[in-house]
Structure formats: structure tokens, C-alpha cells
Amino acid sequence: MEYDFRNIEPKWKEYWEKNQVYKVSNQSDKPKFYILDMFPYPSGAGLHVGHPLGYIASDIYARYKRLKGFNVLHPMGYxxxxxxxxxxxxxTGQHPAITTEQNIKRYREQLDKIGFCFDWSREVKTSDPHYYKWTQWLFLQLFHSWYNRKENKTKTIADLVNIFQTEGNKNHPCPKDESLSFTKAEWETYPEKEKRDILMKYxxxxxxxxxxxxxxxxGTVLANDEVVNGVSERGGFPVERKxxxxxxxxITEFANRLLNSLDSLEWTEAMxxxxxxxxxxxxxxxxxxKLEKGAEIEVFTTRxxxxxxxDFMVLAPxxxxxxxxxxxxxxxxxxxYKQYVKSRSERERMSEVKQITGCFTGAYAIHPFTGNKIPVWISEYVxxxxxxxxxxxxxxxxxxxHNFAKHFNIPITNIFDSLYNGNEAYADKTGKLQNSGFLSGMDVKNAIATAIKAIEEKNIGKRKVNYKLRDAGFSRQRYWGEPFPIIYVDGVPYGTDESPIKENKELYKLPVELPHVDSYKPGPEGQGPLANITDWVNTLWGKRETNTMPGYAGSSWYFLRYMDPHNDNEFASRKAxxxxxxxxxxxxxSEHAVGHLxxxxxxxxxMYDLGLIGFDEPFKKLINQGMIQGSTRFIYFVxxxxxxENEAFKNFHFPQFYISKHFFDTYNLDNTKNYxxxxxxxxxxxxNLPSTLGVQISKTPTVVPIRVDVNVVNxxxxxxxxxxxxxxxxxxxxxxxxDDKYICGSETEKMSKSKYNVVNPDDIVEQYGADTFRMYEMFLGPVEMSKPWDTKGIEGVHxxxxxxxxxxxxxxKGWIITDEPATEAELRILHKTLKKISEDIERFAxxxxVSQLMIAVNELSSLNCHKKAILQPLAIAITPFAPHLAEELWQKCLGNTTSIMDATFPAYEEKYVTENSKKxxxxxxxxxxxxxxxxLDMEQSLIEKEVLSNDTIKKWLDGKEPKKIIYVKGKMxxxxx
RNA sequence: GCCCAGAUGGCGGAAUUGGUAGACGCGCUAGACUCAAAAUCUGGUUUUCGCAAGGAAGUGCAGGUUCGAUUCCUGUUCUGGGCACCA
Incomplete structure (x- = not known):
């Protein structure tokens, strides 16, 4: 009776599905545990071995928690x-809905092979109208909201209108336009359109x-991704900013809260x-x-x-x-100059340091304290x-x-005396200011306070907190995204849930379904493809919004939908x-560090502010999984x-010569080349080629490395x-x-089709089984670390x-389990293993x-142990890692009649893991x-005495008196x- | 350019709090079993000097703190991720 994973694995997959072992209820006496993987995007290339790394880790944790008595939610979707x-x-002209569905199907097949414990009845897809109905609904809530800075809370627009009606906007300056100011009476006189324009700014x-x-x-808008080296990726056409x-x-209104509540999260410090x-x-x-000729330039400075x-001022172009x-x-x-800047990406503008560009406007500002004339420039670095x-x-x-001034020969005023050496700016915050009027002689901290005070007194500015964070763009001029539930009534945007639109039941209804299109060509003037469907765009009340929402719309709240995925009345019930x-x-x-997260x-x-949910941080603890990179293999073509002369050369199958890595590495040596x-x-x-072909051998052939499919390399x-x-x-x-082998070169790169380094998990599962695959991916190293995929160690795990x-x-003989009582040595191995495994799982190691399980099995088999007392707990311990194998042992060998998923993870006993002496x-x-x-309990003085009388130690002391003896109990x- | 992370044998990695560097596995190697192979089992395997006993060096690189540093500090190199419309 051999370990036949090809028979075992499908059998238990079917059993688990038939018995709905993974179905999770929203009601339970057990404590809850919610463990979530980041949403995958179902790409056409399918899963490669890098994708499941995090899923396996979460699956192990989910199964472990379940064995520990938790009600575990572990969902998956797209x-x-x-x-x-x-x-x-x-x-290709194929509808994205169709290709997406195909890709999802493929993903699902691949995921199923690995034996995850996802509750698939809770699957969500952002492109499903039942899902994006609620994405649209949530968008409307955000549209009908503003941020009350006094209360630090998201409030409804109705509430803001109330405030305007009773006191104007004096207590709530407009975030987009601080100069905007109106009284209650003025508000009342504004026509509807103007009122809505103002509200839009809130x-x-x-x-x-x-x-x-x-x-x-x-004729289209391109994503940053689609612009490569300043031209469009498709076709290489010129692009510009528009x-x-x-x-x-x-999101800027939330900046401070987003910053402060980071402290409450169990994320890595790096994140x-x-x-x-x-x-x-x-x-x-x-x-x-102030400028010489009227107007003013407002700047923000941290110094x-x-x-x-x-010495000068710089405006963004x-x-x-x-x-x-x-x-x-x-x-x-x-x-x-402005034309030049239009062709530059922000990244280029920020990272360019060697080449300094800019242009003088001809205008001068007046220094508020010295009255000096200051030239005003524009440059891309602003x-x-x-x-x-x-x-x-x-x-x-x-x-x-400094670089800019040197480059354009602008005279430099030294305010740091000898600290500034004339070649490099002095950016340190230590030392005293000089040549700075009333600030001279002060240190930085003092000077900042004094300067701000002077600026405020002179009424030319004020203290200010600035954020680099910018508001998040939420439109895409694309087809395949959520349509906006917005209609422009006489050019003024209204939510479909507002009067007058909501009076029409059809327009009021969510979701606003993505209409079918025949062509994915962009609409006029850079609008998305939806602009071409006039029937859909033109409604009773006005034109629909033709942009769609970006990728992060659906993924910003999906973790809530899993809690109650089939709810048609709410995005999820409050109870769930x-x-x-x-x-x-x-x-x-970690690539999601600053986007999605x-x-x-x-x-x-x-949502918390609006009372929709009861917590204001979505993800308590975050684990960053590393990337599995591809390990590209090269062969060397000579x-x-x-x-x-001969034409036939082209059609004749000639030998092609490939040299092994060693010869490529040493190809410059005459020895190698001659060989x-x-x-x-x-x-x-x-x-024996016919001479008529005129084929010759080059005396100086060149060698070209070629990527070869990793799947034909061992x-x-x-x-x-x-x-x-x-x-x-x-x-x-x-x-x-x-040495009779052809050795390939290798390089670590991103796993991708074009690099021939993609390894499909299906192939591995086919060859070794899901349990081996799961354990091997974990055995490769810590989940958080990136590493290249290499199949060569998988044999060991198998x-x-x-x-x-x-x-x-x-x-x-078949099953050979015995009922003999376990020995002390066996129990020690078991409990040491249970302890190590539970501690390691808790810390995601x-x-x-896996190593510990290997050690346990090695030690038990050298003791020839086949005892149920040891092997039953061990089967439970391996369940999170190798669930199919564990279930087979549990039911078929150990004779249990319910799934091992309902077993209890055995606790270790202290007496079997403590030692009383130490080498x-x-x-x-x-x-x-x-x-x-x-x-371990020996007195230090006795230990010291014995140490000093040890022959080896005596030899090394060489008669000298020890100065000090350091004794760390249990260590060294x-x-x- | 800026932000974040990583670097340990031939390879993946271990060392959880500053305390025996190299657990576990791969590979390699010697052997057992076998007609043979597969499978399995046993031993060896950081480098270097040495017959051995035993010594020396060693965690990207250069310094520092410490009785003691893979671990802490300063600087530096390389690799990976992100930089706001890929997801």
C-alpha cells in the first residue's frame, strides 16, 4: 500500500464538497476569525506558481484556526x-465579460486543484451587477457626503445644506477654495446650479x-502603464498631458486620521x-x-x-x-518650455537631477522682509x-x-555663513542662521517659530500643515468598469437617487448596468467607449456620465461583501x-502598500462615519507575501x-550548435574557442552535407544567449x-x-510568458500532488520573502x-497502526513538534x-514507531499543510468517521517539552x-568551578587568571x- | 531621483529576545540492499591548513559598540517592490 496521492486527493476533494465541509455560517458559538487574501485579478495567463503562495499560507492558517476551535471566514473572489x-x-473583439468569465473559470480550476478551504458559496466578482450595484450605491453615499473638519467626520450633504441655510459657510471653509465665503442670506439667493457647484467643492x-x-x-487616454519611454506602448505614438x-x-480630508490610526494596526513597520x-x-x-506688477504668489515651505x-521663485509650469x-x-x-513639459511624466520630472531645465518668466516678486527683487522662474521640478x-x-x-541657481547663474545669498561652502547646499537643521535680518543668530527651531510669527503679523501668510497625499482620481475613460450612477441635468451632475431623476423608476434603479457595446473604440474627445452608445447616454433627464470607475472602486470594500454576499437589500447586513x-x-x-490599502x-x-459599519480600520493585521520570481534559463547558441550563395540554405535543417554554460563563460579564452x-x-x-549547399563554418562565430523554456530544464x-x-x-x-551535461545559465526575473520561465501549478500538482505542492511552497522560505521558483527541492518534500x-x-501489510502505549521518548518528539508547529503557525513561519514535521517523522521512524497514541495527534498537526493526506490517514487508517477538519488541534504538554539539563x-x-x-538548576558558582577545572579550558587559559566569567542560564x- | 525591503555553504533556507552560524531539505559523494534499475536505508558534505588530533577564516562590502554581533549603530554596493490610470 503506497502513498497514492492521485487516488487520495480527488477522493477527499469530492468528499469535502459533498459534505459542505467548508461552508461557513454567520451564526456560531465559536469565536470568529476572518482571514482574507488579496483579491486576484483573473488574468488571461492563468495562475502561475507564484500566485498561490499567499493563498496556501492563509489556507494553512485558516485550517489551523478552525482546528483550534474558531469559526473561520476564508473567502475568495475576483x-x-x-x-x-x-x-x-x-x-480580438471578444467581449470582456466573456473573456473575464473564461479566465475566472480557469482560475477556479487551478485553485481547486491545490485544495483550498475557501467557502465558494461566498464568492464575489466585482464585475457582477449584483456586486457593483453596491459599489455604485457606496459611491452615491460618498457623493452625498462632505467632510466636517470641526468634528473630523464624514457627514451628509443634507447636513451641510442645513448649515449653509442657517449660517452660511463661515465655520466650514471650502476645501477646494478657501476664498469662497457666503452668508446664509447669500446662499438663499443662489440659483440651484450655483448651489450645486458650491456643494461639489465639498x-x-x-x-x-x-x-x-x-x-x-x-484618440484615447492612456494609463501610465501604457506609456513607455514617452510614447504609447501600442504603436509608439506621441503622447502628452491633457x-x-x-x-x-x-481622501486628503482623511489624511491625518489615516496617518494617526496606523499606530493601532499590526502591520509591518515598513508598510x-x-x-x-x-x-x-x-x-x-x-x-x-507680492509681485512687482500686482498679483501674488503663494508658496508652501517647511523652512x-x-x-x-x-534668491528666486519657481512656479510649476x-x-x-x-x-x-x-x-x-x-x-x-x-x-x-511648457510644451516640453507636457511630454514629461511626473516620475521623469521628479527623478531628473542631472539635466536641469527651467525658464524665466520675466516677472519679479518683492521679498516681504528685504524688499529685494526676486526673479520668478518656472521649472518641471516643481x-x-x-x-x-x-x-x-x-x-x-x-x-x-542650489543646482538650479548654479545652472542658470542666479546669485546665491549665503544665510549659513561658513556652514555653506559654496559648492553644496547646507540642508542640515543644525547650526545658526546668519545674514537673515531678525532671524540672524537663531537656531533652526527658534527661527522657524519666529519667522512664522513675523509672517502672520505681517499678514502675508500663516502656519500650515501640508500633505503630499493628493485626492484620488476616480474616473477612467474606459468601458470595462462600473458605470457611474450619475446623470447630468442641464450639465449639472445629479445622483440617480436624487430628484428629479429618482422619480423615474428605471433611472432610479441600481445597478446602472454596463450596456453592451459592439466596439471598444474610445468616444469623441477622449471620452470612454460608453459615449458612443447614444441610446444609453441620453436619458429623460439628461446625459449619463460616460466615465467608469477605476479598479480600486470594487476592491475598496469587497471584504464586507463576503460577510453577506447574496444580500440584495443592502451591501451587507449590519448583523453580519x-x-x-x-x-x-x-x-x-507589498505592491499594494499605498494604493489599495x-x-x-x-x-x-x-463608511464608519456614516454609521454603515462599526469599525474604522478594515485590516487589523497585515502579512506581506513575497513574490515568487521566475528563474529564467539560458542556452547559448553559436x-x-x-x-x-545557396537559397536552399534557408529551407535545409542544419545542425544548430549550443554550448554549455562553462564554454560560454570562458568563450574569450583561445582554448575554449578552439575546443x-x-x-x-x-x-x-x-x-555529410552536399557541398552544393555551400555551407561553411565561421572561424569567429558569435554566441547568443537564448531563453529556454524552464520546463525542459532539470x-x-x-x-x-x-x-x-x-x-x-x-x-x-x-x-x-x-561532463556529459548541458548546463544552462540562469537569471532571476519576473515570472512571465515572454521570458519562458512560467511554471504552472497544475503541472506540479499533477506530478507530485497538491499536498506536496503546498508543503513545498511553504518550505521554500518565509512567506514574506521574495524568491525565485525552483522545482529542484520538491523531491525532498515529496x-x-x-x-x-x-x-x-x-x-x-497495509495499515500498521498499533495500540501500544507510547514511550517517553516518543511523547517528547510529539509534544516538541506540537509546540513548535503551533508557535510557528501563529507567527507565519x-x-x-515543515522542517519540524520532517524532524519528527525522521525521529519517529528511527524509533520504529507505529503507535496510534503518537500518530493520531501527528495527523491532525499536519492537516493544515497536507489536508488530503491527513484526511486519508484520519478516516481510513485511524478509523474516524467525521472529517479531520472537525478534529481539535492537540495541545502540547509542558512536561514533555522541558529539559532539565543543558549542554x-x-x-x-x-x-x-x-x-x-x-x-539547569545548578548554582553559578559550582558551574564556574567545574568550568575552570575542565582540561580544555585550562589549556586555553594557559595559566592566566580569568577576568570574568559570563554565564547565561540555558544559553552559554x-x-x- | 525619492520611499520600502533583502543579501548567510554549490542551491532554498535555519538561528524567534545580542549567546554554539549553517537546523531541515536539495545537490554532490561513499556505502548497504538488488542480476540490474527504481525505491529505500546508512555515513560524509562552509572554506582552508593538517595523516590525525586540532587550528584558522567565515553571514554583500568598510568601519564601530560589546565579554560576545547574521542580529545593534554609521557609511556603502548590489538586487527586488512602489512612486498616484497595471492590478
Whole structure:
């Protein structure tokens, strides 16, 4: 009776499904546990071995928690809207709904093979109208909300209208326009359109303008991803930045809360730090500089203390004042410069340091304290979206300003005396200011306070907290996304749940279904494809919004839908939400650090404020899974043959020469080259080619590394026969081997089809079974770490499972479990293992728990142990890792009649894991010299005496007196001389 | 360019709180079983000097703190992730 996973695994999969073992109820006496994987996007390429890494980890944890007596929610679904499906539709004409459905089906098949305990009855798909109905509904809640800064809370627009009606906006300045001010009486006189324009400037979900990549040739807006090296990825057409009307989410209002409540989360410090940096809170001042010819430039600075060092000012090229202040002489140059900047991505603008660009506007500002004339420039290194889009440049104190001043020969004012050396800005915050009027002689901290005070007294600015975080763009000019439940009545946007629209039942109804289109071509003027469907766009009350929502719309709240996935009356019932609460553990890649994870935190806070849910952070604990990279294999082609004249050369199957890695590495050496040439000649002569072909061997052939499909490589050794079968053109491949092997080169890269390094989990499961696959992925190393995929260690894990099996079953005799009582030694092995495994699982260290299981099985089999008392608990312990095997042992061998999933994880007993003596490493001057065993409760003085009388120690002391003896109980002993 | 992370034998990795560096597995190697192979089992395997006993060096690199550093600090190199419309 062998370990026959091909029979065992399908059998139990069917059993679990038939008995609905994974079905989770919203009612239970057990404590709840919610463990969630990040939503996958179902790509056309299917799953590769990297995807399941996190799912296996969460599956192990989920099963473990269940065995520990929790009611565990462990769902899975799909983030099914997205650009790739639409791109595919444009190329092939297939509807994204159809290809997405196919991809999902494929994903599901692949996931099922690995034996996950997902409750599939709770599956959600963001592209399902039953789902996006609620995405749209939640959008409407955000549209009907504003942020009350006084209360630090999301409130309804109705509430804001009330405030305006009773007191105007004096207590609630407009976040988009602080100069906006009106009284209660003025509010009453505004026509409806103006009222709504004002309200729009307060809404959490609001309309504004923003830049997008526009490609004239394709007539469409492109994602950053689709712009490569400044041209469109498709077709290589020129692109430029273009202003377009867009929906936004006012996440900036939540900035401080998003920052502060990070402290309450069990996320890695790195993850929190990334979010903190993204939010980018900085304290400083806003200062207005009057221009010579009227107008003012407002800047934000974190260093108001350096104001006496201001030598010039820089506006973002998009700044609205640029056109106003530019003098006639400079207008042409400024226009040309602006044109240049349009072709530049923000990334390029920020990262370019070597090449300094900019243009003088011809205008001058007046320094508020010195009265000096300060030239005003524009440059790409100042971004419109950060701060006020303008800076005061202090070359002696800021490196970029310094570079700029040097490059354009702007004289530099030194405000740091000898601290500034003339070559590099002095950006440190230590030392005293000089040459700075009333700030001279002060240190930075003092000077900042004094400067702000002076600025405020002079009424030219104020203290200000600034955030790098920007409002989140919420529109895509695309088809495959959620349509907005918005209709423009005379050009004014209304929610479909507002008067007058809601009077019409058809228009009121959610979801606003994504209409069918025949073409995915963009609409006029960069609008999405929906703009082409006039029937759909034009409604009784006006035109529909033709943008769709971005990918993160559906994924910002999906964790709530799993709690109550089939609810048609609410996005999820409050009862279900209160029962499951926060996600206890969330697993996914760190690439979502500042996108998805920040957006869903914001949605959660808004929903909490609006009383829809009872917690304001979605993910209590976060585990970042590393990436499994591809390990690309290279073979080395020698282009040795050529023909002078003959056409037949092209159609003839010539031998192709590939050299093993060693020869490639040393190809520059004459020895190697001659050896290779001799070999080629030797092989070639065997072919006996007709001389009429005119084929010759090159004396100086070049060698080209070629990526080869990893699936025909075993470790680093090429399976030459499999390679030849791969494609007809390889049939005559000839290999120049080393030690009779063809060794490939390798490189670690992203796993992708184009690099021939994709490994499909199906193949691994087919060959070794799901249990081996699961354990092997965990055994590779810590979940959080990225590592290249390599199949070469999988044999070891598979051997381990077979060995474990042999503890329970014999090839000839069948089950060999006995009822004999366990010995002390056996119990020690068992309990040590139980302890280690539960501790390791709790800290997500699955690689070491697999090791421990291996150690246990090795030790038990060397004791020849087949005892039920040991092996039954051991079967439960391995369940999270190898559920199929465990279930087989549980029911077939150990004779249980219910699923092992309903077993209880055995607790370890302290008495079997404590030792009473320790073999101490004894060091002399920090170098370990000998091992001596002492009881743990032995007195230090006695130990010291014995140590000093040890022969080896005596030898190393060499007659010298020990200065000090360091004894750390249970750890080590060190003798210092 | 900025932010975050990682680097340990031939390979994946272990060392959980500053306390024996290399657990476990792969690979390699020697042997047992076998007509043979597969499977399985036993031993060896960081490098280096040495017949051995035993020594020396060693956790990307350069320093530092400490009785003691893979672990803490400073600097640095390389690799990976993110940088706001890929998801």
C-alpha cells in the first residue's frame, strides 16, 4: 500500500464538497476569525506558481484556526474589472465579460486543484451587477457626503445644506477654495446650479479637472502603464498631458486620521512607513510674495526660517499665474518650455537631477522682509499638485534649488555663513542662521517659530500643515468598469437617487448596468467607449456620465461583501458586519502598500462615519507575501554556419550548435574557442552535407544567449531530448556539453510568458500532488520573502510525505497502526513538534514548521514507531499543510468517521517539552572551545568551578587568571581573560 | 531621483529576545540492499591548513559598540517592490 496521492486527493476533494465541509455560517458559538487574501485579478495567463503562495499560507492558517476551535471566514473572489480584459477586447473583439468569465473559470480550476478551504458559496466578482450595484450605491453615499473638519467626520450633504441655510459657510471653509465665503442670506439667493457647484467643492466624491495621458493618434487616454519611454506602448505614438474632467475622492480630508490610526494596526513597520511617507505630512508655512506688477504668489515651505535666503521663485509650469505674469519678451520661451513639459511624466520630472531645465518668466516678486527683487522662474521640478505649486527657492539651503541657481547663474545669498561652502547646499537643521535680518543668530527651531510669527503679523501668510497625499482620481475613460450612477441635468451632475431623476423608476434603479457595446473604440474627445452608445447616454433627464470607475472602486470594500454576499437589500447586513468585524489577518503583496490599502482604509473610515459599519480600520493585521520570481534559463547558441550563395540554405535543417554554460563563460579564452570550433567541425562532418549547399563554418562565430523554456530544464541541466521536441526548428540541435551535461545559465526575473520561465501549478500538482505542492511552497522560505521558483527541492518534500505515510502503512501489510502505549521518548518528539508547529503557525513561519514535521517523522521512524497514541495527534498537526493526506490517514487508517477538519488541534504538554539539563558551549574570549553539560538548576558558582577545572579550558587559559566569567542560564558560558 | 525591503555553504533556507552560524531539505559523494534499475536505508558534505588530533577564516562590502554581533549603530554596493490610470 503506497502513498497514492492521485487516488487520495480527488477522493477527499469530492468528499469535502459533498459534505459542505467548508461552508461557513454567520451564526456560531465559536469565536470568529476572518482571514482574507488579496483579491486576484483573473488574468488571461492563468495562475502561475507564484500566485498561490499567499493563498496556501492563509489556507494553512485558516485550517489551523478552525482546528483550534474558531469559526473561520476564508473567502475568495475576483477583482474582475480591469484594463487587460479591455485591451484584449480591443485586439480580438471578444467581449470582456466573456473573456473575464473564461479566465475566472480557469482560475477556479487551478485553485481547486491545490485544495483550498475557501467557502465558494461566498464568492464575489466585482464585475457582477449584483456586486457593483453596491459599489455604485457606496459611491452615491460618498457623493452625498462632505467632510466636517470641526468634528473630523464624514457627514451628509443634507447636513451641510442645513448649515449653509442657517449660517452660511463661515465655520466650514471650502476645501477646494478657501476664498469662497457666503452668508446664509447669500446662499438663499443662489440659483440651484450655483448651489450645486458650491456643494461639489465639498463632496467626498467630486468632479474636478486633472491631467491624463492623451494620445492623439489612438484618440484615447492612456494609463501610465501604457506609456513607455514617452510614447504609447501600442504603436509608439506621441503622447502628452491633457486636462480632463474627472471624478475624485477627497481622501486628503482623511489624511491625518489615516496617518494617526496606523499606530493601532499590526502591520509591518515598513508598510506603515510607506503609508506615512505617501501621506507625507509636513509642518511649515504658507507665505504670499507680492509681485512687482500686482498679483501674488503663494508658496508652501517647511523652512520659513530660510526666508532671507530666497534668491528666486519657481512656479510649476501648469501654475495658473504663469500666463498672467509672463512678460512679452519671455512669452515665446515660456510657451516652448511648457510644451516640453507636457511630454514629461511626473516620475521623469521628479527623478531628473542631472539635466536641469527651467525658464524665466520675466516677472519679479518683492521679498516681504528685504524688499529685494526676486526673479520668478518656472521649472518641471516643481509639481502643480504638491503644496501650492510654487516654491521659494533657497539655494544655500536646498540642493535642488542650489543646482538650479548654479545652472542658470542666479546669485546665491549665503544665510549659513561658513556652514555653506559654496559648492553644496547646507540642508542640515543644525547650526545658526546668519545674514537673515531678525532671524540672524537663531537656531533652526527658534527661527522657524519666529519667522512664522513675523509672517502672520505681517499678514502675508500663516502656519500650515501640508500633505503630499493628493485626492484620488476616480474616473477612467474606459468601458470595462462600473458605470457611474450619475446623470447630468442641464450639465449639472445629479445622483440617480436624487430628484428629479429618482422619480423615474428605471433611472432610479441600481445597478446602472454596463450596456453592451459592439466596439471598444474610445468616444469623441477622449471620452470612454460608453459615449458612443447614444441610446444609453441620453436619458429623460439628461446625459449619463460616460466615465467608469477605476479598479480600486470594487476592491475598496469587497471584504464586507463576503460577510453577506447574496444580500440584495443592502451591501451587507449590519448583523453580519457586526459579527465578522475587521479582517483579522489580511495577506497580500507589498505592491499594494499605498494604493489599495490606503483607499480601502479611507472607504472604511467614511463608511464608519456614516454609521454603515462599526469599525474604522478594515485590516487589523497585515502579512506581506513575497513574490515568487521566475528563474529564467539560458542556452547559448553559436552561429557557426553560413552559406555564401545557396537559397536552399534557408529551407535545409542544419545542425544548430549550443554550448554549455562553462564554454560560454570562458568563450574569450583561445582554448575554449578552439575546443568549441573543433567540436563543431567534428559534429558537422557527420552530417555529410552536399557541398552544393555551400555551407561553411565561421572561424569567429558569435554566441547568443537564448531563453529556454524552464520546463525542459532539470535544475540547471537541459533535458536535450525534451528540448528537441519543443519545436521543429530545434530538432537538429547539437550540444557541446561539459561532463556529459548541458548546463544552462540562469537569471532571476519576473515570472512571465515572454521570458519562458512560467511554471504552472497544475503541472506540479499533477506530478507530485497538491499536498506536496503546498508543503513545498511553504518550505521554500518565509512567506514574506521574495524568491525565485525552483522545482529542484520538491523531491525532498515529496519523499517526506511518503516517509510519513510509511509510519501508518506498509507496502505489503497495509495499515500498521498499533495500540501500544507510547514511550517517553516518543511523547517528547510529539509534544516538541506540537509546540513548535503551533508557535510557528501563529507567527507565519511555515517553512520551519515543515522542517519540524520532517524532524519528527525522521525521529519517529528511527524509533520504529507505529503507535496510534503518537500518530493520531501527528495527523491532525499536519492537516493544515497536507489536508488530503491527513484526511486519508484520519478516516481510513485511524478509523474516524467525521472529517479531520472537525478534529481539535492537540495541545502540547509542558512536561514533555522541558529539559532539565543543558549542554553549554563554553567559550574562552568569545571563541567556543568545548561543550559541558550542567543541570539547569545548578548554582553559578559550582558551574564556574567545574568550568575552570575542565582540561580544555585550562589549556586555553594557559595559566592566566580569568577576568570574568559570563554565564547565561540555558544559553552559554564565556570565560574572559 | 525619492520611499520600502533583502543579501548567510554549490542551491532554498535555519538561528524567534545580542549567546554554539549553517537546523531541515536539495545537490554532490561513499556505502548497504538488488542480476540490474527504481525505491529505500546508512555515513560524509562552509572554506582552508593538517595523516590525525586540532587550528584558522567565515553571514554583500568598510568601519564601530560589546565579554560576545547574521542580529545593534554609521557609511556603502548590489538586487527586488512602489512612486498616484497595471492590478
Amino acid at each position: 477583482d474582475a474589472f480591469g484594463l487587460p480584459a479591455e485591451q484584449y477586447a480591443i485586439e 463632496r467626498i466624491a467630486y468632479l474636478d479637472y486633472a491631467e491624463v495621458w492623451w494620445c492623439e493618434a489612438l 486636462q480632463m474632467r474627472q471624478w475624485f475622492l477627497r 506603515k512607513e510607506m503609508q506615512r511617507n505617501w501621506i507625507g505630512k509636513s509642518n511649515g508655512a504658507e507665505v504670499k510674495f 520659513p526660517d530660510t526666508i532671507f535666503g530666497v 501648469e501654475h495658473e499665474l504663469v500666463d498672467v505674469i509672463t512678460t512679452d519678451e519671455q512669452r515665446k520661451a515660456i510657451e516652448e 509639481l502643480a499638485g504638491y503644496g501650492t505649486g510654487a516654491i521659494m527657492a533657497v539655494p544655500s539651503g536646498d540642493q535642488r534649488d 458586519i457586526d459579527y465578522w468585524g475587521q479582517v483579522d489577518i489580511y495577506i497580500g503583496g 490606503l483607499y480601502s482604509r479611507m472607504w472604511t473610515k467614511a 552561429s557557426a554556419l553560413y552559406s555564401y 568549441v570550433l573543433d567540436k563543431i567541425e567534428e559534429i558537422f562532418s557527420k552530417y 535544475g540547471n541541466e537541459l533535458d536535450t531530448e525534451a528540448f528537441k521536441k519543443l519545436r521543429p526548428e530545434y530538432a537538429n540541435a547539437e550540444f557541446i556539453k561539459e 519523499r517526506f510525505l511518503k516517509k510519513m505515510w510509511r509510519s501508518y502503512a506498509d507496502e505489503q 511555515f517553512n520551519t514548521s 553549554y558551549p563554553v567559550s574562552v574570549n568569545g571563541k567556543p572551545r568545548v561543550e559541558i553539560e550542567f543541570p 558560558i564565556n570565560v574572559v581573560v
